[in-house]
Amino acid sequence: MFLSDLSIKRPVFATMMMVALVVLGVMSYRRLAIDEYPDITYPVIIAQTTYPGASPEVIVREVSKPIEEALNTVPGLKEVTSSSQEGVSIVRLMFHLNADVVGAQQDVQAKVSRIRRQLPPNIEDPIVIRFDPNDRPIISVAVQSSERPIREITNLADEVIATRIEAIQGVGGVNLSGGARRQIRVQLDPAAMRSYGISPSQVSAALQRENQEVPAGRIRRGATEQLVRVTGRVVDPATFANIAITVRNGVPVTIADVGTVIDGIEERRTAAELDGRSAVSLDILKISGSNTVEVADSVRSVVGELERQLPPDIKLTVIRDDSKRIRESLDAVQSELMLGAVLTILIIYLFLNSWRSTVITGLTLPISIISAFFAMWMFGFTVNTMTLLALSLAIGLLIDDAIVVRENIVRHIEMGKDHHRAASEGTSEIGLAVVSTTLAIVAVFVPVAFMGGQIGKIFFQFGVTVTFAVLVSLFVSFTLDPMLSSIWRDPEVERHRARKRDRENERDLARGAPPELQGGIAAQAVQHQSAAARTNPAHDPHRSRNPINRLATAFNDQFERIADRYPRGLAWSLRHRLLILVGAGASIGIAFAIYPSLGFTWMPEIDGGEFNVNFRTSPGSALGYTTGKGKEIVAFLKSRPEVDFTYLSVGGGFRGTVNSGQIYVRLKPKNEREKSLADIQTELRVALRQIPGVRPAITGTPSIFGGFRQPIIVNVQGPEPSRLKIAAAQVLAAIRQVPGIAEPNSSEEGDIPQLDVRVDRQQAWAAGLGIESIASTLQPLFTGQRATRWEDQLGYTHDVIVVYPDSMRTSAEDVANIPVMSNNVNAATGQPSIVPLSQVAEVRAGVGPQQIERRSLERQVSISAGVLPDFALGDVAAAARTAIDNVGLPPGYSTAFTGDVQNLDETKGFVLEALLLAIIFIYLILASLFGSFVQPLSIMLALPLSFIGVSLALLITKGTLNVMTMIGIIMLMGLVTKNGILLVDFTNQERERGLERTEALLGAARIRLRPIIMTTIAMIFGMLPLAMALGEGSESRAPMARAVIGGLLTSTLLTLFVVPVVYTLIDDAVAVLMRKRVRAVAREPEPVAGD
Known part of the structure; x- marks a missing residue:
């Protein structure tokens, strides 16, 4: 060449x-940057809109639906879904994989901006972002103190610690949860406001008006000029109480007359605890494409510096650190790579x-x-x-x-x-x-x-x-x-050549004797030589003094003896071709009989030493109640010797509400605990059933393979809300009965209690009030209306809000007594009239949905569930489909599986497509190599011979058919052809030199046996460390290696006999066709002259 x-x-x-x-x-x-998984761009865009205090019904009607309808025409859109909860709308757009996500985001932003005027005026501007699983926190830090109040800890975390961390190169942002920021709260007294005829909007206007700094221009004095400003900023929060709202009878009415100014904290909607103690959590996100390990190392370094600089009572604890898992996983893969390389080299030395x-x-x-x-x-x-x-x-x-x-x-x-x-x-x-x-x-x-x-x-x-x-x-x-x-x-080659020549002489000597003595003479010659060598090593001129060489020599001698028998076994196979084909077919049949029992899953279960317990309490539960239930779960977890630490968060997260929480559980290293992750989760599921009022769901840690949600998600869709609830309840009940289902839950959790204010329009008009004025009065009193912002001595700003005291907004009567300023004028005072809400409206207790979901412009309810250990996702999903089909939903109502089940179904199709393409490409290569359309079939018909090895390997190791094993099967297609190519190519060369077919096959088989066996064993030993699953996260990698090893073992052994047999059958078939063609040509009459 x-x-x-x-x-x-x-x-x-x-x-x-x-x-x-x-x-x-x-x-x-x-x-190269270091990360756990490839950086993948997902074609998902999210439009999030905040509407403080709005119910889910208002959110879906006034925010979610208009946005959905506007975005439904974006080019490349595959599916649009939305979730409407209290105060927030989340519209999720899924695009086709080949869509331009950057351009799509610009289109979405433009369409949302275009309909902004159609949305309620007091919503926050919609935020359009691209979904990226890598945007999850890479490291989380808990801030705790045994001496300081939560407000001070929060301010320290927000203003000092977060600021330092955000300055680190590669940090994309810091999210704070579990804290309570400083807030100046002006709590109004309804009785005093009625007495003075003051409305909440007047209080807010006064606070904004009197707390500002206004530039007034400049003055010039000679060659210089000075700025003129009106400084009206409030320096001390207590001063807010002295601000005048209006004047009554020549006397100013101040904030202190109608309310109380409290320098306190915002209303808590989140809580966090680390090992049972209150904490403020900082979740650090990285910029897409940055090095996760380097960013995490920098964060740890800054955290260490801060802990030395901050007061001694402030404790900073790293809760989660993805870089640790990444290091352990990558170190494990690198160790497996190095060990595989060493084992491969040893195998080469053993053979060579x-x-x-x-x-x-x-x-x-x-x-x-x-x-x-x-x-x-x-x-x-x-x-x-x-x-x-x-x-x-x-x-x-x-x-x-x-x-x-x-x-x-x-x-x-x-x-x-x-x-x-x-x-x-x-x-x-x-x-x-x-x-x-x-x-x-x-x-x-x-x-x-x-x-x-x-x-x-x-x-x-x-x-x-x-x-x-x-x-x-x-x-x-x-x-x-x-x-x-x-x-x-290489002197060793000369020594091997001499030893080989001696063996050939021994065989020649044996062939020269009568048939009945051949084996004995050869055995005696070998035995004599071995005995002489043992008695005096110097007697054997080709024997090495190196003990390792002698071991390798002994191995090769034994291999050669076995290899010498291979042509005889192959000759027998060529005489019994039908029997060999039946045996090969039987192996394939057994493999396909085993496969269904293995089960299909999306990804193998991994004992990564960590997991999450997501839980929900009853709709309408307060933050304190949900936190208490979370503590009960934490108490059980902490009683387990395998648990290292727990971190409880309530109300936080992307869609968190005060009745939802999450517990991050970190286990001790595998070598320090007796039970596996699956065993611990099984015990936890049993314990959680004993805690009333809690709906739990155990999930793994998020990754590109999933873990964000439960593996089984069934979407129930239909037009009418009440009937949809019934249908979803029937589906949930059916799924509960499916073996292998864990923690089935529904997004339709029940209704939350609410107060409905029903305005009497006639009374309202008579009182000079409208719906809008009533709503604008009530909303800030309960959600808290930000009137202005106050700047402290360090330059940090804090909200100043106007709100009713908690004690005066607990019942329908409190709401009914709220004063509302009308457009009518009080004749006695000359000021706008103040009327109680009860005069123009009825306040009634009611209920409403906690969350409303929609998909493809239609309402839906999501049923989610996990899968118990020792159950395959595919089997459980199939049983769930059957159970749902037996429910018999009414016309217009349907179900659809998403999540890992959908991923698994799609993956099967993509893998089969890749497998088919691989086989086609292999055929093209083989046909080009052999210059024949039919000869490649002798090799390709042997491809299924690896299936029995794959099925047995997975059966023995209790594995499943998953993404990794499927890729391993595709990989086997190329490896199996390697052996056949070496065998058939050399056979063709021998036949071109004039050898008869059988002789060429037997000769090629003997000569190519060593490289075939050597390369196969080298590949097996190279993958052996992976298959043994010794390192962190190796459970996900091991199934692929095990499948390949099992397939290599059986395919190599069977190929050595099946490929030659098929080769001869195809050769015979071609010869028969050629003879028929020759006869047909011979029978054709010769053309008659003159025709």
């Missing part, structure tokens, strides 16, 4: 190419029995792996679990080509050729087959890299990394390996 001959003739050139690859790889590695040959072959590994970092940098990848997993799985693949090339070069040296000639001819002889095997492997990873859906985005970096590394290994095998083989003479 040109490339290998050029490298042999110009060794410096070949060396410099290798150095260039390594230098590029090392420089690229230093520039030469440290020089091992070095020549083994150099392919570091060069290919290091150069892969260059491709990762060029494509904008990161060092993450998927890219390192690709390199770990590819250990055996990367050295595969080098093994085959070096083994064939050694074979030519043992034929008596000099090293230059052996390197050139040995590489050329095997070159086309090696290229074909590499292209076959590439052919299966290219479809993996370009799969559709979420799975395609996740595995894109995996497929590209493997493809580049394998192509580099091919390049190294055709340059560095033949070059080193030509200039670096």
Whole structure:
């Protein structure tokens, strides 16, 4: 081959190419960011609108529906959903995967701005953001103090700690939860306001009017000028009480006359506790694309500095740190990669029995792996679990080509050729087959890299990394390996050649004896030689003094004896072809019989040492009640010896309400606890049933594979709300009975208590009031209306709000007594009349929904559930579908599965598509190699032979069919063809040299057995550390390695016999067709002259 001959003739050139690859790889590695998973752009945009105090019914009618209808025409939109809760509307837009998300966000922003005037005037401006799972906090810090009140802790966290952290490069933001900010509250006295004829809006106007600084211009004095300003800012919060609202009979009415000024805290809607003590939590988000580990390290460094600078009673504790999990996971993958490389090198040495040959072959590994970092940098990848997993799985693949090339070069040296000639001819002889095997492997990873859906985005970096590394290994095998083989003479090869010659002489001696004595003579010769060597090692001129060499020699001698029997077994198979085909078919049938019992899941369960307990209390529950229930769950968790610490948060999060909470649970390391994560969660589920008034849901930690919600989500849709509730309740009841279902919950949790103010329009008009004036009066009194902002001595600003005291807004009577300022004028005072609300409206207790969901412009209720350990997601989902079908929903009402179930269904289709493309690409490569349309079938019909190994491996290890195992099966398609290519290609070469078919097959099988077995065992041992699942998070990676190892074992053993049998059958079929064609041509009458 040109490339290998050029490298042999110009060794410096070949060396410099290798150095260039390594230098590029090392420089690229230093520039790569480190993250847990690939940075994926999700085609999801969220429009969030806050409408303080509005009920879900008002939110959906006045905010969510108008926004949905306006955005439903955005190009590329796949689906629109919305969730309307108290005071907030969240509209979620899912676009097609190939949509331009940046452009779509601009379109959404423009459409929302266009309809802004149609929305209520007192909402906060809608926020349009792109959803990114990487926007979740990468590290969380709890701030606690045993001496300071929550207000002071919150201000310290917000104004000092958060400010320092936000200045760190790579930090995208800091979210605070569990605290209560400082707030100046003007609490009004209804009786005093009625007495003075003052309304809440007048109080707010006075506060805003009297607390401001107004520029008045400038004055000039000679060559200078000075600014003139009116300074009316309030310096001391107590001064707010002296502000005059109006004048009655020449006497000012001040804030102190109608209310009380309190320098306090905002109304608490969130709470947080770390190990049972109140805390303020800071959730730190990173900028997309920044290095997670570096950002987390910087945050830890700043936290350490702050703790030394802050008062001693302030304690800063890192609650969660994704960088720790990332480090542990990446360290585990790196360890598995290194251990796999070492085991692979040992296998090579065991077979080649030469440290020089091992070095020549083994150099392919570091060069290919290091150069892969260059491709990762060029494509904008990161060092993450998927890219390192690709390199770990590819250990055996990367050295595969080098093994085959070096083994064939050694074979030519043992034929008596000099090293230059052996390197050139040995590489050329095997070159086309090696290229074909590499292209076959590439052919299966290219479809993996370009799969559709979420799975395609996740595995894109995996497929590209493997493809580049394998192509580099091919390049190294055709340059560095033949070059080193030509200039670096190996004495061990000469010793092996002599030993081989002795064995051949022994076989010749045995063949020369009568048949009945052949085995005995050969055995005696070997036994005599072995005895002489044991008595006097010097007696054996080919015996090494190195004990490791002697062990490898003994192994190779035993392997050669077994290999010598292989042609006899193959000859028997060729005589019993039907029996071999029946056996192969039976293995495939058994595999397909096992697969259904394995079950389908989206991703394997991982014991990452952490999980979340999401819980809800009854609708309408107060913050204190929900916090108390959370403490009960925490108490149980803390009683478990496996728990390291817990962090309780109530009311926080993206959609948090005061009746919802979350408990983050961190377990002790696996080597310090007796029970697994699944066992602990099972015990917790039993304990949670004993806590009344709590609806729990146990979930894993979020990642790109899920964990944000429960794995099973069923959306029930229908037009009419009351009937939809009934249908959803029926679906929930049906799902509860499905085996394997855990914590089924409904988004329709029940109605929350509320007060309805029903205005009598006639009375209101007579009193000079309208609906708007009544609503504008009530809203700020209960939600708190920000009148102005006050700046403290340090320059920090705090809200000044006007509100009713908590004690005066607890009942319908309190609401009915609220004074409302009318447009009518009081004849006695000349001021606007003040009337009680009860004069113009009736205040009644009622109920309303806590949350309203919509999908595709239609109302829905979501049913969510988890899956118990030892149950497969696919099986549980199938049983749930059957149970729902038996419910019999009325016309117009339907159900649809989303979440992990939808991901699993989509993944099956994408994997099958990738598998089909891989098989097509493999056929194209094989047909090109063999120059035949039918001969590739002899190899491709052996592809299903790996299925029995996969099924048995998963059955023995109690695994399931999931994303990882499916990718492993696709990977096997390329690996299985490798063995067949080596066998069939050499058979064709032998037949071209004039050998008869059977003789060529038997000869090729014997010669190619060593590289086939060597490469297979090298690949198996390279993946063995992955399959053993020893490191952090390895449970997710192990199934792929186990599937590949099991498939390699069975496919290799079966291929050695099935491929030759199928080869002969196809060859016979072609021969029969050719003979028929010849006969047909012979029967055609010769043309008559003159016709």
